[in-house]
Amino acid sequence: MTIARTAHSLLARLAAGAALAPLSGAMIPAAWAQTPERAAISLPAMPLDAALRTIAARSGTRIEFDPDAVAGLSSAPVDNAASAQAAVRAAIRDRRLAVSHDGDALVVTGDIVVIARRDPAETDLLVRDATTSSRTGQSLREQPRNSQVISARLIAEQQAQTLADALRNAGGVSVNTATVQGGVAYTVRGFGSSGITNGLPTVVAQGLSAGATQPLANVERIEVLKGPDAVLAGVNNLGGTINIVTKKPSAAPVLDLTGETGSFGQWRLTGDANGALNADRTVSARLIVSTNNADRNFGGYRGNMDNLVAPSIRYKDAATDVILNATLGDQSFGMPPFTLLDPGTNRPFAQPRDRPFLGVKDQGIRIETTQFFGEASRSVADWLTLTLRGQHQETDVTIRQYSPFVVFAPDGTGLISATHSRLTGVHSRTRLAALVEAWL
Template sequence: MSRRHAITHVHVAAVALVPMLACIAPVPAFAQSAPITLPTMELGRALQMIQAQSGTQVEVDPDAVRHLTSAPVRNARTAADAVQQATRGKAVEVTVRSDGSILVENGIVVVARRDEAETSILVRGDTSSTRTGESLRDQPRNTQVISSKLLAEQQAQTLPDALRNAGGVTVNSATVQGGVGYTVRGFTSGGAVNGAPAPSSSLFAAGSTQSVANVERLEVLKGPDAILLGGDSLGGTVNIVTKKPSAEERLYVSAEAGSFGAGRITVDANRAITSDQRVSARIIATAADSDRNFGGYRGNEDYLLAPSIRFKNAQTDITASLTATNQIFGMIPYTLYDTTAKRPIAIPFGTPFIGDKDQYSQITGTIYDIQAKQQFGNWLIVAAHYQHQDSSLLLRQYSPFVLLAPETLLLSRTGVSQQSNNDVVDGYVRAAFSTGAFEHKIIVGGMYSSFDITQDDAVSNGGFLLYNYVTKSPALPVRPAAYRANNAGVGTQTSFYGQYLLKFWRLALMASARRTASDFSGTQRNQPTMTYKSDGQTTPSYGAVFTVTDDLSLYGTLGYGFIPSFQYDANNVLLPDTDTRNAEAGIKWDLFNKRVLINASYFDLYQSNLKDADRTTPGAYINLPGQTAKGIDLGIQGEPLRGWTISGNFTRTNYKLSVPGTFTDGTTVTLQPRDQYSLYTSYRHKVADQVSAGAGIGTYGRSSIAIDSLNLYRLEGTNQVDLNAFLTVGKFDLNFGIRNLFDRVNYNPTSTTTYVPIGEPRIWRLTAGYRFR
């Protein structure tokens, strides 16, 4: 996982581990008998004198100390102390190795560059899903990274835009509740931001309201990856990594225009703020608006302010950031499903199906995030992470629920106001050492999360009414403006985990275990308080990677999960917990001198049961069979030739219920297609000095899906082709895009015949950017 997490509830484990590791770690050779004192002089010469007087080896990068003058050294008792004094205030990094030797190198290179996800389609670094620090290439799991460079080329604006590139991820926009939900390989995911997951029972998927302008990369963590983030994301999770400061001085301003009066301005300013370049700051701001959406509803608005500050040298990395967002989403255009003709009802373009233009959901959010990592020599790392999220949702729209008779809908006009506060603290200690030909990594850590969620309903003008959508009668009442408390929930989750990684020859073996306990208390208006406490379970996972050649490796992984139940049935009986199993095996293959990575795997997922709302008793739930998913996942990313990039995925999945037999409600898994695919490729060519041009084309789609579990009604497959053309002249960038080039009518996934979201028609976007620095 990421090297940026937090430690609060694992002090005992960490302290217990340190004495053992101290016995393993080598001890510096010796400390000199006399203190070292040196006047100001050429830095290279001063370091030579420190080596001579101390007897400690000091390796120096000549380019790092050229033309630099040392600071004075006074009464240094060790060589390390003397070197630190001599290099004080200089743009160099000092590393004390485990054998006691000292390395002095250029410090600017440590912090000067932006993350590879901002400059490359192919990302190879580690993820926040594993604390081992291994690169993606060396992890025993299928992980896909969608880089901000790819999103910029495609002119992605929202999370659904970005997730079209993700294999096996289905976005659900038919919630009638605003916001975004998604599944990975057919199973609901809570999501994560910078490795901090949304807690169980949260009404918001973590990161679902994150503006793409502040996204460095999306890590689509499939398989047991997600289990280390909380256990309730069986198929995987989407971890949103926000952009970080670096020492690179950069001021980039972009403006965008598009169909339906859409406009956006984004500013990205970044630079070092100290002379030694170790402290840097970044601020990202965006503002977007549009006249309307393609369904004739209110246009989307998107406002973001994201300042951050970072201290980084060779041993320490601390980042503090604030992300404040305010987003208004016009109601997603939708239609009904004609159950007789077995197809969606065609409606006039640009006209709201029910009600007026001013229907929307407004989501505001604030995320406070602090990440710290400290390295001691080359054998011990301590990491800490704290994150606080505030989210609120206001829903103002007429929501169709049931078709009671031909042309007659049962319509809700209540509106909803929700608030959510989440806190996550995470941290770990990682030790690395060798015994002969064996390399070891031991990780011990813990995570604590808490949440406080409330939902308010309308005080007046709420409830349901019968409405004829053909005659548009009766006249719709005014939507409510005042709300009262309806239900609330608070809870905590505490987890402790350990990982062990062993490397020998071409083989790497990993074993992990996680212990999770939780509690929950929920109240509903005019109902007794429900409480639940789980002592938890210990869930193990295992992985192996075998390196066949430098370019080809085989991997396998097996993980078990546990999802505590907070739901009660109509008799006020707590429903059973959910157990999960996740198995996967595959290959990773580097091509074109490691410029392209192919990832192919077979997966087998199992879920013991799931819960659904009881339609006969408001506030109650029923227990349903879980599901299984077996399939293949293929992915390719990289730059085969200079200027030519490619990113593609294909996932085929067979879904079944986990309990055999015949069920009254049917046996078909809804919302999930058998096949999903995406393929994007672009080429950019240097036309003249400081002038380049190119184009990109992408195709995205899925096979048909079932709307109901009896498989009576289905939505046909979708396909969309997008085209982009690029031009760069000096510091000026231009990107013109056409989305849904062939203007195909697509319908998005749904599990109800009364709310079928309509995909976007052909639209255009034009983005112009200028690098001032």
Template sequence: MPIPANTLTPLSKALMLRRMLRSSPAMATLGLALSLPLAAQVQAQEQDFDIPAQSLSSALQELGRQGNLQVLFSPETVQGLRSSPVKGRFSPTQAAGELLKNSGIRYSVQDNTLIISGAAESGSAMTLDATTINGQVLGATTEGSNSYTTGAVTIGKTAQSLRETPQSVTVVTRKLMDDKNLVSLDQVMAQTTGITRANRGYGNHHFSSRGFDLTDESYMVDGVPGQAYAYTGWMTPDMAIFDRVEVLRGASGLLVGAGNPGGAVNLVRKRPTADPRFSVITRAGSWDNYRLDLDASGRLNPQGTLRGRMVASYEDRGYFTDVTKSKRPLLYGIVEADLNDATTVALGLRRQTSRIDGYSVLGIPNNPDGSNPHLKRSTYLGQDWTKLQTNMDEVFADLTHRFNDNWTGKLALSHSEGGYNRSAIEWGVDFRNNPTLEYGAPGGPRVNTVSYHKFDVTSDAVDGHLDGTFEAFGLTHQVTLGANWSKRKMNDKDNTIDLPKSIPLNVFDPNHSNIPELQRDGWKSMDDTIDTRYGTYVSTRLHATEDLSFVLGGRLSWYKNEAWNGPKVTTSRQDEEFTPFVGAIYDLNDQWSWYASYADIFLPQSNYRTVSGSVLDPSVGSNYETGIKGELFDKRLNVSFAVFYIEQEDVAKQDPDPANRGKCPTDSAGRCWVNGDGINRSKGFEAEATGELLPGLQVAAGYTYNTTSSSEGGPISAQTPKHMVRVNTNYTFPGEWNRLSVGGGVSAQNSYVDAYNEAYNSGRAIFDARAAYKLDEHWTVGVDVENLFDRKYFDSMGYWTRGTTYGTPRSYMFTLRGDF
């Protein structure tokens, strides 16, 4: 008696297809051709899938079991390949597309049958039939998705959709970075909802979220908090090597342990692909701005068990300010190997350097009353010999092991060495006591010193975690537990040399070569610091019902800081600081969820000493948040609305007792400090939408309302506006015009007043525009216009004598991109 077809297991069908394909190569082609007219009729009913990344052979069998699909494939076709994880609610067709994403495999669907027919042709990029296109599902990897949103974020170690994350998270995808030519992290952050930029005081940018600075501890790479360096300080990472940037707003103690309650940033590296890919991007823009990016990826053996990727870029550019120019080379490589069906190991390196000639540490000044002196935007107040040279070398590795279908472990390590060497001039004048002085006048600002500064840092980091699912009370629950450790060694050298005679600085007509480059005779100040942090963490997602889940977690952290200034050693430590996290998510329906969460974080204050010499207790920040999130249009559009309240206690403040002034030698000015008894507060709401709003229209839009108040009176950050808008769009025309795409954007904020520095920055709306045309299947040309209406504005405000920077005037960038 014949066996009914519907009783065959996926493995049995695979063996049958293997014999069929061996006996007649035309059978695969015939099967594929017959499937195309029926692809759109595949069952569309959604159901829950949970298939971890594993060997593609076993993943396909699990897909057949969970989706009740008949899966036909030849074991030789999928040998050595790995699947992408599938977790969430999909139709079986969507789940198949997600599982096979980036595998380079050709497939088709006929009724209830998934047919794997072989490897995709080079350059096809998984667009071989209508099923692949229509069934494409967004995952965590954004490269190749052509989307301004993502299907999952990994900032919390495990992949979760934005809707399943009970905090505010923005993801800047590879598509958005390519469309807007965002080549550095500071450019990415400037496009992110709720993020503001200010000047560090020495020509470098730093960022804040909800009014609180994002300190060095706030930045992670692939989820590992390594403290490698000030990511948006003296050398911002080049974005050519990253797939996406995930920005979490609010306290992130569970993730990073220590820091301010403003948020955390996770940079996710590009990984090798099984299918061969190569891209080249050439850029030419205003002020002699030239850049070349090369990116090659693919399998390194026939089985695909060894894969590699290399990225190289070179930038040679000028700026809208006089004299200044820079060169920035980058090299990145990564190799990934499947040791067996359950274990994958990766090893990579990065070398990034830069040299800025005509480097200014002080920007431009305001008038003594804080008003705008109306200097030209091209004004540069340094010398032609001042410079900033930076370098960063990094080696990293990770190992992932899948114990079974439910449990996965990962160990990640990184080691980096870098630093900078800077030469600059510094000027000074006390406008507060000399309010009648005028710039360029004999009694105006004068250059008094030439400064040299050398900084070196070595950083090591390790993170290991285990995550999985378990069944209890008829429901599936998740748990993640792990530990991480990092150590940062810093050596800081400084030498300030007084000029024989101070030289007047005419800010309206500066002379860029009238100050001599003095020879440095050693270092006058040398400081060494070792900063060590480690901790353990656990996070659980418990389902009370199918619709209601609770996220509970906590981190136990240890911290030690050792500092040397000559023979003097100061040591501070914090032991067993606990930072909890509590969240709840309620699914209103298949598209909308309500959430609420509480998170806190601590910030060591090792640099602040009391009159007795003891270190201040850490400040503690807490974040309360609630909101709704939605996944619309088959999860191609993510929307959210959040209300938040943050408070930070025990922040350091100067000792108010006059008797203690000048009695703390560890402070450069002899100041003593105490823990403040006030509270810093931040509150507001945010709305955001990212993804495909209409067919062909990608949108990344966000609005933030934020007010802050410090314990000392006034706002926490004077440069945090109350209203902020970030919008970017791109539209690809349908039909015969589908080679053409156009886009635009706006970054807007209201005015603000920096009362301490008596500075005013007016409100602004800066518009951008772009257009691109696909010449053929490989080549695309494009043009981007930044600051379309040439609005004159200040990007950040500094002091009454220095630190203010103009925003970029209207500029153009022409791009030629090839994908193969």
């Protein structure tokens, strides 16, 4: 009897448990459904390190970051971010930072951005690479040709005022600043050189070498290539050539204002403004303005004058580099003074130095130049780079001068006559060059 009751009680309990089992299984999801969901994250702008710690505390996610990378930065506002990663991305928006996963943690690091930097020729006295001879930017040690680079920093240290001053210490180079019309021309190893600008041949008019009228304020470097290899720049460069490379924009902020004064009433003002235009510093611009004037030269003729406006813009990222610039120049060179010899005494005639000996003061050559230059470079692979350069230049040359002639009478008396000439000409040239740089 007792055994029967015990068995009956056990069966009743098992039946009750079996009846409650479906109810219990149905209630578990209901209990889970009542667990509150993790709330969206919203934060106002605050110090970035504090914002990252707050996001980590609210989300329960481990966030790692370098304190130096976020020092001094403020976070962007975060509005209803659904996850910790979304909240971090919103907080570091436009801050040049990146977020990534490392296991179960979020890691905030500085974003890698390729920007345009100032050329070493503007910051260093010694430049170790050149583009005139190899066209690929190889170091001077790797080039089999005789090349010399004069940097903008060296030009400033020497306090050079003209191209002739800058080339004074270049071996094998002679600069003629006393041409018949005024202006500048140069020879390399005894041969005349037409010269090039930014690696491309430009207008050569009235005996003036290319780039010779470029104010030094816009010169980044002067590359001198000596020897017959200079025919790479054209057939008019048998002894060598000189490449005038103009300045380019960079992401580094630069603001430089200078003023100078000198003898014969000379004064010069120069302004150079450079910097990035966007937050990631891939776009940069530069503006160079220079004006120079002198009352007269030591022969009493008009002094040299030059005005320059050179705007430029650049886009550079990890694979692409595009440069566009314009150069608007107006230069005047006074007629070089001359000396007349008295055949009777075999000594120069006495002549004043504060006014012209013959003709009016305003004699010389005026050169008005408009130049547009563009360069695009694209790295296709680690061993292949495509480069395209183009340049268009228009030059208006005006010459005004009195040409003296000396005729000797039978008794040895010198008779002086003069003719006045005026010449105006417009010279235009467009050059385009493509370059494929490959390393196999």
